[in-house]
Amino acid sequence: xxxxxxxxxxxxxxxxxxxxxxxxxxxxxxxxxxxxxxxxxxxxxxxxxxxxxxxxxxxxxxxxxxxxxxxxxxxxxxxxxxxxxxxxxxxxxxxxxxxxxxxxxxxxxxxxxxxxxxxxxxxxxxxxxxxxxxxxxxxxxxxxxxxxxxxxxxxxxxxxxxxxxxxxxxxxxxxxxxxxxxxxxxxxxxxxxxxxxxxxxxxxxxxxxxxxxxxxxxxxxxxxxxxxxxxxxxxxxxxxxxxxxxxxxxxxxxxxxxxxxxxxxxxxxxxxxxxxxxxxxxxxxxxxxxxxxxxxxxxxxxxxxxxxxxxxxxxxxxxxxxxxxxxxxxxxxxxxxxxxxxxxxxxxxxxxxxxxxxxxxxxxxxxxxxxxxxxxxxxxxxxxxxxxxxxxxxxxxxxxxxxxxxxxxxxxxxxxxxxxxxxxxxxxxxxxxxxx
Amino acid sequence: xxxxxxxxxxxxxxxxxxxxxxxxxxxxxxxxxxxxxxxxxxxxxxxxxxxxxxxxxxxxxxxxxxxxxxxxxxxxxxxxxxxxxxxxxxxxxxxxxxxxxxxxxxxxxxxxxxxxxxxxxxxxxxxxxxxxxxxxxxxxxxxxxxxxxxxxxxxxxxxxxxxxxxxxxxxxxxxxxxxxxxxxxxxxxxxxxxxxxxxxxxxxxxxxxxxxxxxxxxxxxxxxxxxxxxxxxxxxxxxxxxxxxxxxxxxxxxxxxxxxxxxxxxxxxxxxxxxxxxxxxxxxxxxxxxxxxxxxxxxxxxxxxxxxxxxxxxxxxxxxxxxxxxxxxxxxxxxxxxxxxxxxxxxxxxxxxxxxxxxxxxxxxxxxxxxxxxxxxxxxxxxxxxxxxxxxxxxxxxxxxxxxxxxxxxxxxxxxxxxxxxxxxxxxxxxxxxxx
Numbered sequence: 001x002x003x004x005x006x007x008x009x010x011x012x013x014x015x016x017x018x019x020x021x022x023x024x025x026x027x028x029x030x031x032x033x034x035x036x037x038x039x040x041x042x043x044x045x046x047x048x049x050x051x052x053x054x055x056x057x058x059x060x061x062x063x064x065x066x067x068x069x070x071x072x073x074x075x076x077x078x079x080x081x082x083x084x085x086x087x088x089x090x091x092x093x094x095x096x097x098x099x100x101x102x103x104x105x106x107x108x109x110x111x112x113x114x115x116x117x118x119x120x121x122x123x124x125x126x127x128x129x130x131x132x133x134x135x136x137x138x139x140x141x142x143x144x145x146x147x148x149x150x151x152x153x154x155x156x157x158x159x160x161x162x163x164x165x166x167x168x169x170x171x172x173x174x175x176x177x178x179x180x181x182x183x184x185x186x187x188x189x190x191x192x193x194x195x196x197x198x199x200x201x202x203x204x205x206x207x208x209x210x211x212x213x214x215x216x217x218x219x220x221x222x223x224x225x226x227x228x229x230x231x232x233x234x235x236x237x238x239x240x241x242x243x244x245x246x247x248x249x250x251x252x253x254x255x256x257x258x259x260x261x262x263x264x265x266x267x268x269x270x271x272x273x274x275x276x277x278x279x280x281x282x283x284x285x286x287x288x289x290x291x292x293x294x295x296x297x298x299x300x301x302x303x304x305x306x307x308x309x310x311x312x313x314x315x316x317x318x319x320x321x322x323x324x325x326x327x328x329x330x331x332x333x334x335x336x337x338x339x340x341x342x343x344x345x346x347x348x349x350x351x352x353x354x355x356x357x358x359x360x361x362x363x364x365x366x367x368x369x370x371x372x373x374x375x376x377x378x379x380x381x382x383x384x385x386x387x388x389x390x391x392x393x394x395x396x397x398x399x400x401x402x403x404x405x406x407x408x409x410x411x412x413x414x415x416x417x418x419x420x421x422x423x424x425x426x427x428x429x430x431x432x433x434x435x436x
Numbered sequence: 437x438x439x440x441x442x443x444x445x446x447x448x449x450x451x452x453x454x455x456x457x458x459x460x461x462x463x464x465x466x467x468x469x470x471x472x473x474x475x476x477x478x479x480x481x482x483x484x485x486x487x488x489x490x491x492x493x494x495x496x497x498x499x500x501x502x503x504x505x506x507x508x509x510x511x512x513x514x515x516x517x518x519x520x521x522x523x524x525x526x527x528x529x530x531x532x533x534x535x536x537x538x539x540x541x542x543x544x545x546x547x548x549x550x551x552x553x554x555x556x557x558x559x560x561x562x563x564x565x566x567x568x569x570x571x572x573x574x575x576x577x578x579x580x581x582x583x584x585x586x587x588x589x590x591x592x593x594x595x596x597x598x599x600x601x602x603x604x605x606x607x608x609x610x611x612x613x614x615x616x617x618x619x620x621x622x623x624x625x626x627x628x629x630x631x632x633x634x635x636x637x638x639x640x641x642x643x644x645x646x647x648x649x650x651x652x653x654x655x656x657x658x659x660x661x662x663x664x665x666x667x668x669x670x671x672x673x674x675x676x677x678x679x680x681x682x683x684x685x686x687x688x689x690x691x692x693x694x695x696x697x698x699x700x701x702x703x704x705x706x707x708x709x710x711x712x713x714x715x716x717x718x719x720x721x722x723x724x725x726x727x728x729x730x731x732x733x734x735x736x737x738x739x740x741x742x743x744x745x746x747x748x749x750x751x752x753x754x755x756x757x758x759x760x761x762x763x764x765x766x767x768x769x770x771x772x773x774x775x776x777x778x779x780x781x782x783x784x785x786x787x788x789x790x791x792x793x794x795x796x797x798x799x800x801x802x803x804x805x806x807x808x809x810x811x812x813x814x815x816x817x818x819x820x821x822x823x824x825x826x827x828x829x830x831x832x833x834x835x836x837x838x839x840x841x842x843x844x845x846x847x848x849x850x851x852x853x854x855x856x857x858x859x860x861x862x863x864x865x866x867x868x869x870x871x872x
Contacts, residue, residue, distance in 0.1 A: 015628060019648045051649070146613045155610055156592070156651075173609070174591055177582045192451060210676060212455045213487070213669035215592075215651065232668050233649035239672060240646060243679030244760070250686050251756030251843065252749060258761045262776045266783035269753045273788050273817075276749055280742040281795060288738035294730060301737040302724035305744045305851045306716040312748075313688060313712055313844035317705045320687030324680070325694045340698045347702035352709050359717060381709075407687065407843060408749035415741045 022051035037066050046077035060089050072101035079153045081126040084113040121205045122198035125219045125228030130158040139181035154231045156215040167226040195220045206238045249403030276412045283416045290423040297433040303373050311380035311418040312411030318388030319410045326402045345385030353378030368432040376425040384414035458487035473502050482513035496525045508537035515589050517562040520549040557641045558634035561655045561664030567595040575617035590667045592651040596625050603662040631656045642674045685839030712848045719852045726859040733869040739809050747816035747854040748847030754824030755846045762838045781821030789814030804868040812861040820850035
């Protein structure tokens, strides 16, 4: 970036795809970036910041490399959803600084958007959409589309508002292009609007967009005022984010950052492991309390891990199905659904318990041992299955993400119930088992 | 659907969103559907079938409710990617029947597309794209866009081909709308094309589209011939599908179908559980072989589930991180990466082992026991961590989806290594432990 080569830099930078610009900008050495933000236009800088991922780079630090005035200009030129994401990463003091440098109306609208919860439709929407009055003709609307096309985040749909500014319909650009200029747009306006509320959960919004194959979806308030639009690129990110969350939950480790140092990687695994360890101590205590039983029949120890392991596996399956059922919004918390899960658990328990009975009886030539282990296995699986089913449901009912009920939590909890069941069953048969 | 109300039915059906049409059509009683496919136009029926999900309804049965001639017409009118998905659900005999009823050229192109593997870019692409020669003006291209807009699956980008039909650039509809009519399109053609090959893995394609925020991406052969286009709605489905696969893998149960009957739900869980049970028997055998040790120190039994459980949890974390790392394409299989994982495993093992040492020593007033359990825990965690890291990497290297290495498999395997480590360590200390 020596002088004289400025134009070359600008030209080759602007030839990049938006995503690449952002990657290159973030990876420039800091002293080059100090030149770059002076050379590049506000519009290009806005594109750069629009394409930086908040969770991958320290986007606030990048913005603060510029004087606040320029930073505020970039924020203004960004799509509102991205600008708000960026602002949400800042301290209240920093937010106030930037907002004070923006025009009153923009600052006010940004302030409102910042208040939407991270996981809601409101946090995803941008206010750069195309909207027209209802009494126009196709060519009038096309003129407006052409005029506003550069600012709008998506030009695939034009929203139709009535005199009160309420959303009454939507026109696709495809229909605009394939109908005669003088047609009233009311003829091609679809008034069966599918919209979401600003407070709606982002996962539900993503489901609608995925089902309907929309390229964007409008966000309205209770009176059908159009508040903003969510575009499909944000939906792609939401689906990915939610999947990572569910996956992380099942494994009890956050997998959204995967290129950690060994130190950071260890740090994020240890707290969960220690917490589960404490729960595991309860299981150890239970087994310890049956030490007389173990002394009488050491063979009982051999099946501890078989029973806890298998019940844990069954519980994990049941948990995964329950979390997924809640995620796609098809949970039925009625008795029928519960009974259906009990029945599935019984079937799974019976099949697995019977297998264990046969294997252990033949292997150890001990019918009583096989029977005790088989019965314990069946009961342990049934309980683990129900825990895997009920715990995410309860967590969901009290308003949390069911994905926090991790697989390792369920398996560790089911270890406890499994050994309780196992040793209590074994106790019943101890007179026939002792000495084996 | 009584006679006389036909028009009413058609009108109200066509007023629905495409997705809703498909839902309604699939849920009609079969005798009504027999009337419906006679009333509805081929274009509307094609939209219905375009919007039916192959994995949710028996789409082949729905198509076969019509005479083969009409079915073939619907297939022809569908977007190629969806038509091919549908054909791929059929038997070779059924495929041959439908293709024989199509025009030769269409049948031939469908036959080629059917051969692309389910998980590749080729299976996602449709051939209904907008393409123009390079030496046109903006208004020429807009005329072509308007003419073909109804057939194209996406109108957001127009692809530019040279005289040999090779892909040389892409023009966005936004740029077409915001530039003067008489401008040569070469001025607004982006020649930095991002394209994928037909054989590319769908997950990688999805990653590119997600990163670049594309609305569609071209698929080319090795010579840059344009083969087709993948639209973002298919990418949304891919991301969801891949997430469900990874999640299912981690839990050892297929969660893509969640509204199974108890019977089906049990059937899909049992095979995995029984398979893992057999692996678990190996662990039981190992513990059984140490029964003399257990008789001497029954307290050892108390910590079996603590060690196997905690090591299993650590292995699951490590597995989840490894699978995710491979999924986003950032796996480095070099020594440095391996050492980094060993180091993380050591840190996790040390922290957890030390915690166990402290807890057990204080709780049981037995320094030797605490030391033995702590050391065994540390080693068991290190081994489980490495298994969780290496197994998906190996599976990936030999060409399978690493997600098949399920969490329950890793935990069950780590049960085996954990008890081996535990009892061998305990053996070293047995003279000080016996009697406790």
